[in-house]
Amino acid sequence: MQTFTxxxxxxxxxxxxxxxxxxxxxxxxxxxVRQLKKNPSNxxxxxxxxxxxxxxxxxxxxxxxxxxxxxxxxxxxxxxxxVFMLIEKVKPLWLILTIDAVYLVFIYVxxxxxxxxxxxx
Numbered sequence: 001m002q003t004f005t006x007x008x009x010x011x012x013x014x015x016x017x018x019x020x021x022x023x024x025x026x027x028x029x030x031x032x033v034r035q036l037k038k039n040p041s042n043x044x045x046x047x048x049x050x051x052x053x054x055x056x057x058x059x060x061x062x063x064x065x066x067x068x069x070x071x072x073x074x075x076x077x078x079x080x081x082x083v084f085m086l087i088e089k090v091k092p093l094w095l096i097l098t099i100d101a102v103y104l105v106f107i108y109v110x111x112x113x114x115x116x117x118x119x120x121x
Contacts, residue, residue, distance in 0.1 A: 014073070018065055025058045056087050072119065074104055 032054045060083050067076035078100055085096045111117040 014068075018068065021061050022065065025061045028054050029058045053087060057084070060084055060087070074108065077107075078104055 032051045035051075060080060063083070064076055064080045067079060081100045081103065082096060085099070090096055112119060
């Protein structure tokens with residue numbers, strides 16, 4: 001991952017965020033599969049088609065981790081936001097792209113311009 005090549009201490013936050021995201025998504029996936037296996041009172045999920053979204057979200061975070069290791073935060077996050085909003089069926093597409101762009105510009109201005117955090121190359 002790129003976080004291993006950062007200055008001392010700078011890798012802490014990205015690694016923490018990725019770790020928490022993986023732990024939460026793994027817990028969600030395990031809970032979802034357990035509900036699928038034991039469903040005595042017809043509560044919770046009953047078929048694979050009903051747990052499609054949690055599984056797609058889990059795979060999205062895994063994809064984000066992979067993308068983050070090959071690209072940078074901005075590219076990986078732009079793709080993650082786009083994919084998650086498409087999974088959640090947000091419409092129209094211009095709204096997704098606008099939200100994505102506004103978020104990334106805000107983060108860029110805040111961290112790169114104001115706080116002078118250097119971008120990794």
